């Protein structure tokens with residue numbers, strides 16, 4: 001797995017996020033709870049952008065569309081299309097429950113590095 005240098009960590013202060021391209025995919029770099037996470041900027045439900053999703057204190061991101069919730073570290077869904085009531089469940093059945101793609105990241109000498117491909 002190849003690691004790519006993105007930028008100095010100071011470019012994404014605590015409790016902020018930034019969308020960048022990695023390996024031809026848009027990803028969101030998220031700095032929360034003292035950690036950096038890199039996830040694909042595409043909800044696995046309907047491939048809509050996740051960049052405006054709410055970040056929880058438990059390090060999850062909640063899709064702004066039908067509120068599927070994903071663990072930022074593993075990408076595993078914690079909730080699948082719970083919104084809006086009743087209709088959300090019907091919308092959820094349109095696509096099989098899937099994990100959000102997440103990338104490996106690390107800090108080296110104040111720079112953020114990310115894997116060129118999502119974790120398998």
Ligand code: FES
Nearest residue numbers: 043045063066068
């Ligand atoms: S597009 Fe994200 S939950 Fe539907």
